[in-house]
Amino acid sequence: MSIFAKKEKTVALLEEANKQRQFVRIEIHNDRDLMQQLSIIDLTLDDLAVARALQPLIQENISTIYNPMYNNPFPGIRSVVDMTPIGIDLAGSQQYVVSFFDGIIDDKFAGKRYQLSKYYLKTGVEVKWYLCTNQAFINNILDLIKEAYKDDSESIALASKVISKLFNLELQLCLSALQELQNEAAATKEIQAKQNIKGTIGAITEDLAAMSEEVGASVEDVIVRSEGIKTYLNEGLQSSIITAETSASGRKQLDQVIEQTVSLKDSVHHIQTSISSLETNSREIGDIVAVITSIADQTNLLALNAAIEAARAGEHGKGFSVVAAEVRKLAEQTKLSSNNITELVISTTQQIEDVVHQINNVNSKTVLVNQNVLETAESFDEILTASKTSREQNERNNQEIIKFTNILKEIGKADSKVADLADNLNETMQGY
Template sequence: MKDNSTILIPAADADILHTLDGHDELNEQMRMIDLTEEDLRLLRLMKPVVEQEIDYITDQFYNTVLGVNKLEAIILEHSSIERLKKTLREHIIEIFDGNVNEEYIAKRLRIANIHKRIGLEPKWYLSAFQNLQNVFIAVIYNEAHRDVERVKLVRTVTKLLNLEQQLVLEAYEKENIREKEEQYLLVKNELKAKIAEFSGELIDLSIDTNAAVEQLVASSNEVNNTFQRTASSALETQGKAREGRGQLDSLSGQIDLIYNSTNAMEQSVNELSRSSRQIQKIVAAVQDIADQTKILSLNATIEAARAGEHGRGFSVVAQEVSRLAEDTKNTVIRIGELTLQSSSLTSQVVGEIHKVQELTESGKHQSLETSRLFSDIVDSMQSSTQRIVTVEEEIKVLIQTIEGIGSATAQTAASAGQFKAATDNL
């Protein structure tokens, strides 16, 4: 570094703004930073000094940059230190050519695209340019001895570095916008495809669901009809059970009458048995009388034989009495036999009546038990009928709910179709 040199700055005639044809927005930017033709002349005046100090400038720049591990890794991955130093020397000297033209702008934009491609973030680019600006200021303060010259040179260098940063950052921004648009388009197309696929599946699912709901409604209606028929049959069965219980009650009454009748019959048969026993006693008495009469008739016959001719008439009477006694005896024996037979039959009738009474008593108990069972059946049928009616009402509510689901599914399918159509138009 040569401390004894100086930069002679001529007086400016007028501050004429630098402009480029066809770059209205860039001209506005240069107007805002007040970049004039005088600034470009000052850059050209500084060029020899910069060329003399170029190695110092590049070394100072990269000493700072290589102190950041991340930046060093980027450099070593995509290039080499010496190669980048050579490029930076050329770049800096071009700045001090003072030619801000189409080529100058295009080259800065290419540099920005290279920085973006290798992954250099804007913050590191700005930090590096600030470092470069500091080095330039140090050189200026060493070369210019008057404060007025120093200020003017620093201002000019700052304007050019600011313009270069604007160009590079704008290129960064445009590239970011382009990448975001590409990413957005990629995501949009992918999302569109996914939504279209999802909408198609949703439509198919809605159609299948709607068909299943319709089938479920039909099945539910069939089940409802079956429940209605079952309820009707249950009511009819309940009526028949009540009728059967009434008939059993009537049968129980008739069995009671039969039981009472058998009791009366048993009493009558017992009376008949007692009469038979009385008849048997009478028959025995008559038989004794007949035996005695026969003895008397025999005695009369004996006495008539003794009387001879006078007792002949009496003998005839005695024979008739004997014959009558014999007939009486035979009749009494026959009556006795019939009485015994009647008594035997009466005993058998009494035995059968007892059996009938036992069967009647058993039938009465069975009739009462059956009547009780029929009462339980009627109560159970009534409870079942009430439950069937309740289930029938619940099934009606279920059918209405299913129909509502079917309507919602159809609406979902329509919405999915509209959604798919809207997706196709994206």
């Protein structure tokens, strides 16, 4: 027994199609592509009349045609035939297939395919499962046709040809709409991506411009500060030069003081030697005076003895007595002079000792002064060395500051170019 319902009396398909010819139409407005497609697959009004003649058979057996696909457990097939997510139940889905055989191809017909494609795109239906399901429907319908017109090969051939054209058109419309929707979605994504890129680049260019402005201001500020540092370094360099010149002048004066100190030391040493000789001579004079004093004492004693002897001689010794008195007087004067000389020698010796002591003090102080002067000279040498080092360092720093300032100026120029590039990029993106 056949699984398909069968009319008690099968009317020849072509005869029935002629009756339906008056109810079919093709009314497409503003869709040249669709008209071209219909022309290429040669889908005519006669074909639509055949389709309309087959519709009662399709309607009677739609459950047998559609339900095997609807109840298929495979998700790929179910995603094509189950339209409940868009509010179309099983009966509505079945009638969608029946509508293939209405015999009318118009804007509404194309619109339904567009909406279905929109649903497929939204739910992520894969094309391969759509093609698979489409072919399964064709197979089920052809099986029905063969069973219903098994004794009429011409009707089977005619029906098969029309069904092939109808489902091919259905396939073209859905895939074309699907492609169009995908292109629109891609275009929307591209526009959104462009907007995002534009917004991102706009934000970047704004940030870049702001950063460029800040960098430019910072560079200008650093350049100004660098010029100030350069001025300070030049002043420091001049101060180092002045310090070096002053130190050199002071060093020359110290050299003169050292020479004078050495000369003074030599003079003091010479005086010290002379005073030592004078002290020796004074002592020798003292010794001579002591001898003279001793001789005067002995002469005085001899004069006294001579006077005594003259007194004993009486009248004969008077003349000798006078001589003895004169000799004694001379001896006493000599002793007195010797005593005076001795006192002068003692006083001179004391003064010489004082002078020697003072000269020794002067000599010690001269040595100390000479040592201090030498230490001061060493300090001046260190100052000269430090001044020279400072001057050389200042000169190097000055050269580095000049290089640094030149680099900053180059950075400023590059920053200006970056700002110009940011402006150009922003203008370019405005027209993007």
